[in-house]
Amino acid sequence: MELTERQRSELEYHQQHARKKQQLLTEPFSWDVLDRPCRRWWNAYWSMYAHLVRLEMAGKTVLVVGCGYGKDALRLAKLGATVHAFDLSPDLLSIARALAKREGLRVFFDEMPAESLTYDDNCFDVGVLSASVRELILRGWYAESCSCNSFWRTADAYEEKRCEAGGGPAAV
Ligand SMILES: C[S@@+](CC[C@H](N)C(=O)[O-])C[C@H]1O[C@@H](n2cnc3c(N)ncnc32)[C@H](O)[C@@H]1O
Numbered sequence: 479m480e481l482t483e484r485q486r487s488e489l490e491y492h493q494q495h496a497r498k499k500q501q502l503l504t505e506p507f508s509w510d511v512l513d514r515p516c517r518r519w520w521n522a523y524w525s526m527y528a529h530l531v532r533l534e535m536a537g538k539t540v541l542v543v544g545c546g547y548g549k550d551a552l553r554l555a556k557l558g559a560t561v562h563a564f565d566l567s568p569d570l571l572s573i574a575r576a577l578a579k580r581e582g583l584r585v586f587f588d589e590m591p592a593e594s595l596t597y598d599d600n601c602f603d604v605g606v607l608s609a610s611v612r613e614l615i616l617r618g619w620y621a622e623s624c625s626c627n628s629f630w631r632t633a634d635a636y637e638e639k640r641c642e643a644g645g646g647p648a649a650v
Contacts (some may be wrong), residue, residue, distance in 0.1 A: 489566045496569035535559040538603040548574025554581040564588040
């Protein structure tokens with residue numbers, strides 16, 4: 479697939495980042511946010527995990543957007559979710575795949591741009607974006623994605639269903 483100029487510049491930046499992340503393959507993986515996730519309640523990332531743990535991920539199908547080296551994909555798989563995760567960067571994905579293999583977790587990783595996802599509509603219970611939203615909004619990606627890909631349609635449909643049902647889990 480031919481990438482846009484913006485996707486290419488994003489990819490270039492994160493491929494460089496991937497070189498620094500290679501060291502993760504020699505270190506123990508951190509599961510800290512899964513163990514008593516409320517203990518840093520002031521931190522948005524830890525709060526997100528407190529929320530995800532409350533939602534009970536076991537048996538849910540989750541999409542991790544811009545998964546990078548896979549830390550959320552692995553953590554959600556550890557919580558029992560069926561996890562699909564995608565990213566633009568093949569090098570970050572190769573770290574993610576190696577970590578998942580080392581930790582004995584099954585995650586479906588895909589290399590693809592968020593602007594043209596190939597997942598079916600309405601196939602995820604929860605979507606997780608971490609450390610991506612700021613960039614996505616700043617770069618206009620969110621607006622583009624809202625109008626054109628299946629993930630956002632899924633998230634919208636899910637949110638609608640959730641409201642009709644009077645609350646409950648939301649896409650994060
Ligand atoms: C700041 S990193 C966050 C990675 C991960 N969510 C985390 O918390 O470690 C943003 C990630 O989004 C990916 N990304 C950026 N633009 C993308 C796009 N258009 N499609 C898919 N992935 C993208 C990058 O390759 C990078 O891995």
